[in-house]
Amino acid sequence: MSGLVWLFATVFLVFVMLLYFLREKDSPEFMQSYDVPQVLESYKSGEIRDLRFLPYSIFSERDWNFVQNEQSPFLHRLFLEERRAVAIHWLKERAAWVRAIRANHLQRSRYSKNLNVFAEARLLFLFFYLLGLCRCLLLIVQIANANTLRSIALHFEAMTQKLVQIHLGFSNYAPTEEKAGFRS
Amino acid sequence: MLTQFIWYTGILLEVLVLARGLQMKWLRRFPCFYSYLLFVFLKSLLLWVLFRWIPRLYAQAYWTARFAAVIIGCLVLFEIYRVALRPYPGTARMARNLLGGVIALAFAKVLVNHSYGPLWWPAKTTAELERNLRIVQAVALVAIVALIIIYAIPRDRHLKGILAGYGFYVSCSIMQLALLAHLGDSFNRLWWYLEPFSYLVVLCIWTVALWSHSEETNPSAGLAHTVMEDHNALVERTNRELENIRMGLQGMVRR
Numbered sequence: 001m002s003g004l005v006w007l008f009a010t011v012f013l014v015f016v017m018l019l020y021f022l023r024e025k026d027s028p029e030f031m032q033s034y035d036v037p038q039v040l041e042s043y044k045s046g047e048i049r050d051l052r053f054l055p056y057s058i059f060s061e062r063d064w065n066f067v068q069n070e071q072s073p074f075l076h077r078l079f080l081e082e083r084r085a086v087a088i089h090w091l092k093e094r095a096a097w098v099r100a101i102r103a104n105h106l107q108r109s110r111y112s113k114n115l116n117v118f119a120e121a122r123l124l125f126l127f128f129y130l131l132g133l134c135r136c137l138l139l140i141v142q143i144a145n146a147n148t149l150r151s152i153a154l155h156f157e158a159m160t161q162k163l164v165q166i167h168l169g170f171s172n173y174a175p176t177e178e179k180a181g182f183r184s
Numbered sequence: 185m186l187t188q189f190i191w192y193t194g195i196l197l198e199v200l201v202l203a204r205g206l207q208m209k210w211l212r213r214f215p216c217f218y219s220y221l222l223f224v225f226l227k228s229l230l231l232w233v234l235f236r237w238i239p240r241l242y243a244q245a246y247w248t249a250r251f252a253a254v255i256i257g258c259l260v261l262f263e264i265y266r267v268a269l270r271p272y273p274g275t276a277r278m279a280r281n282l283l284g285g286v287i288a289l290a291f292a293k294v295l296v297n298h299s300y301g302p303l304w305w306p307a308k309t310t311a312e313l314e315r316n317l318r319i320v321q322a323v324a325l326v327a328i329v330a331l332i333i334i335y336a337i338p339r340d341r342h343l344k345g346i347l348a349g350y351g352f353y354v355s356c357s358i359m360q361l362a363l364l365a366h367l368g369d370s371f372n373r374l375w376w377y378l379e380p381f382s383y384l385v386v387l388c389i390w391t392v393a394l395w396s397h398s399e400e401t402n403p404s405a406g407l408a409h410t411v412m413e414d415h416n417a418l419v420e421r422t423n424r425e426l427e428n429i430r431m432g433l434q435g436m437v438r439r
Contacts, residue, residue: 021348
């Protein structure tokens with residue numbers, strides 16, 4: 001009986017894939033979205049460096065402690081609402097960047113004649129992982145609030161770091177102060 | 185009466201698709217697919233002759249022809265891979281590795297089964313053997329479709345139709361053969377109608393998809409320069425881009 005369930009699961013997977021395959025648009029607009037996206041342009045222009053302070057501010061506990069000390073319910077509510085909105089916007093933006101980088105990479109790698117299958121598979125995994133991470137964080141921010149994210153995000157961060165160290169050796173690219181910060 | 189209607193309609197649709205392919209010279213683009221269709225058409229005629237005049241040979245011929253159809257069906261899958269991924273060597277390489285993995289898994293399963301019994305194939309009947317081969321086809325199909333979706337490979341109407349039709353047929357076959365093996369004779373009578381009906385649905389999909397002309401999708405000329413790009417350099421650059429975003433995500437927990 002369990003064999004039958006597995007078979008039906010396989011068939012269900014085929015149906016879902018075929019439906020997705022048929023529904024996915026193959027219009028000129030769809031292809032154009034794979035040209036170098038605008039978000040990447042802003043990223044390449046160095047804007048990302050200026051925006052890097054955002055996650056520190058959005059998810060930091062300093063402001064939250066300050067608001068709590070004020071003991072104003074209105075300020076408390078306003079702070080949480082605004083913080084949530086900013087966090088959601090920031091996470092959506094990050095997800096858009098990951099998607100843009102993925103699209104840009106896949107567009108080029110599909111033509112690559114010397115494609116390294118393992119490197120490509122690792123990158124595909126990382127794309128899905130980061131997008132999943134963004135979605136999880138979005139869900140958490142929407143259900144709870146940006147301030148309760150810290151402990152959960154620590155777990156994700158540890159997993160990301162582990163993945164990166166094992167598979168990609170990203171630590172070579174990270175600035176020294178970032179590595180030091182992680183160790184502390 | 186219903187069986188005869190399904191049978192005659194099926195033959196008619198097969199002739200229509202073959203004639204249209206011949207008329208529009210689409211046989212050159214999909215030689216394996218049209219060979220498969222021709223084989224099924226001739227098989228149907230031969231089985232009809234046997235059923236009518238030499239019924240004692242029918243059962244044996246039926247299962248032999250079905251098995252041959254499964255083998256030729258693998259060529260259809262290969263053709264989907266070839267036509268869809270020909271202009272994209274990178275994705276084609278990924279697909280080759282993925283399909284190689286699927287075949288290796290299937291062989292591993294055969295070897296494991298061999299250690300438990302005298303048969304080298306993991307099936308007691310022809311129906312079970314066909315079901316197992318269809319499962320391998322289904323997994324290969326999922327792998328190809330996943331790569332086409334992930335790499336946003338352009339697909340035209342014909343390719344979509346052939347893939348959707350064949351995928352539907354493989355899925356239906358797996359379900360029906362699994363139920364046949366599980367329920368036995370009680371399902372046999374229903375299967376007698378279900379099997380030709382599902383193939384008729386597939387023929388309808390193919391007739392609609394392969395009736396009108398479809399623009400062949402070619403890679404954009406503007407992207408031609410990327411063909412020569414070194415993949416290692418590309419991976420390194422993407423890693424660096426992702427690293428920036430990852431650090432941003434990590435940033436939320438640093439303070």
